[in-house]
Amino acid sequence: MKTVLYSVASVLAACVVAIAGYFLMVPKSFLQLDKAWSYSQYTGGENANPYIRAHVARTGLLALNQSEAIYFVANFDSDGEKLSSKCVYKVVGGELPAKWWSITLYGDDNFLVPSPQKLYAVSNAMQKDVNFSIAPTEKTGLWLPTPSKGGFNLLLRLYQPSEKDVSKLKLPKIMKGGCAS
Amino acid sequence: MKYIISTLVLAAIMHFGAVYSLPYVIMTRVMSRAPANVMQHSLPTDAASRAIVKPAPDLLYSLCSYDLSKGDVKVTVAPYHTYWSVGFYAANSDNFHISKEVKPILLSIDKKQGALQSPSNKGIVLFRFLVQNADDLEKAKIAQKEVKCDELARL
Numbered sequence: 001m002k003t004v005l006y007s008v009a010s011v012l013a014a015c016v017v018a019i020a021g022y023f024l025m026v027p028k029s030f031l032q033l034d035k036a037w038s039y040s041q042y043t044g045g046e047n048a049n050p051y052i053r054a055h056v057a058r059t060g061l062l063a064l065n066q067s068e069a070i071y072f073v074a075n076f077d078s079d080g081e082k083l084s085s086k087c088v089y090k091v092v093g094g095e096l097p098a099k100w101w102s103i104t105l106y107g108d109d110n111f112l113v114p115s116p117q118k119l120y121a122v123s124n125a126m127q128k129d130v131n132f133s134i135a136p137t138e139k140t141g142l143w144l145p146t147p148s149k150g151g152f153n154l155l156l157r158l159y160q161p162s163e164k165d166v167s168k169l170k171l172p173k174i175m176k177g178g179c180a181s
Numbered sequence: 182m183k184y185i186i187s188t189l190v191l192a193a194i195m196h197f198g199a200v201y202s203l204p205y206v207i208m209t210r211v212m213s214r215a216p217a218n219v220m221q222h223s224l225p226t227d228a229a230s231r232a233i234v235k236p237a238p239d240l241l242y243s244l245c246s247y248d249l250s251k252g253d254v255k256v257t258v259a260p261y262h263t264y265w266s267v268g269f270y271a272a273n274s275d276n277f278h279i280s281k282e283v284k285p286i287l288l289s290i291d292k293k294q295g296a297l298q299s300p301s302n303k304g305i306v307l308f309r310f311l312v313q314n315a316d317d318l319e320k321a322k323i324a325q326k327e328v329k330c331d332e333l334a335r336l
Contacts, residue, residue, distance in 0.1 A: 006184050009184075010184050010187055010188040010191065011191065013188045013192070014188050014189075014191035014192035014195055015192075015195065017188070017189070017192035017196070018192045018193075018195035018196035018199060019196075021192070021196045022196060022199065022200060025200075044275070044276040045275065045276065046275045046276075046277055046300075048275065050197075050200045050201055051200060053204050053273065053274060053275070054199075054200045054201075054203040054204055056204075056274065057203055057204035057207045057208070057274045058203065058207065058234070059234055059235065060234060060235045061207060061208075061211065061233050061234055061235075061274060062233060062268065062270055062274070062276075062305065062307050063276065064266070064268050064276055064279060065276040065279070067279060068266060068268075068279045099264060100264055100311060100313075102237065102238075102239055104235075104237065104238060106235055109234075110234040110235050111228065111230075111231050111234065111235075111236070112226070112227060112228040112230065112236065112238060113228060114228040115228065118227055118228075118238075120226075120227070120228070120238035121237070121238045121239060123239055123313065125239070125313035125314070155235060157237065159264060159311075160264070
């Protein structure tokens with residue numbers, strides 16, 4: 001009986017360690033460009049390490065490699081705080097150097113957030129410089145709705161970027177306004 | 182002590198096994214949703230689009246799950262007036278090729294002249310058409326009807 005208990009505990013502990021190892025290693029494979037945006041030059045590419053490949057398969061399957069598109073993900077605002085559906089944000093930045101760009105808001109499940117007006121993303125078809133709000137309720141001007149609960153993330157896509165040196169890119173700031181209690 | 186060592190060994194096996202197999206498992210799940218070597222066309226992306234994570238709302242997609250085990254596959258490309266691309270993905274999810282030329286592409290598991298060699302028998306071909314207004318949408322739907330994915334008999 002004791003042996004069975006030890007074996008079960010051993011398998012459960014192994015599961016916890018294996019999963020914890022994954023979540024420990026994945027962030028190390030991505031470059032945190034500032035407090036908000038992270039990226040990997042290997043996203044979608046054949047040179048991706050197993051952690052990048054697994055993470056992209058889970059959270060952004062069928063990404064293009066960097067010869068065509070660069071993807072930046074923000075799970076945090078520009079002060080390094082987790083993006084929350086209860087808060088209002090202003091996303092502001094200059095023109096982005098790409099044939100076309102878009103910033104899309106996804107829920108924690110990495111799918112689009114239901115919105116009666118189908119407000120899912122902001123792109124260069126809507127504005128030259130980046131300037132829009134994210135909020136739980138309607139805002140004046142260009143805005144994207146947050147999910148009803150939990151967190152969310154932003155994905156910035158640069159298709160056919162004219163500048164591939166990400167250190168030269170000025171990514172938009174994500175500034176938090178107020179939060180509902 | 183032997184339980185600690187066996188736990189750590191088991192954790193390492195599970196960890197690396199999961200990390201390496203996850204992309205294959207996810208790709209297999211996506212590929213199994215449609216018959217092989219047939220182009221599937223998506224509707225405009227919205228919150229109900231839940232086939233693949235992080236869909237782009239300003240793209241219209243056409244997807245073909247290819248299987249080269251019975252022969253090569255011919256991918257027919259259509260002209261489109263604004264941004265479009267066709268990405269080729271191996272069974273491990275790697276994007277091994279991107280084309281933006283309006284000419285047919287022969288996809289093969291073998292290395293042969295004039296063909297694009299796939300690293301795996303199975304994978305996905307994904308067309309992206311940029312849709313930023315109603316006119317784009319109409320033209321993208323026409324382009325969707327023209328793109329194809331046809332299995333060729335092995336000679």
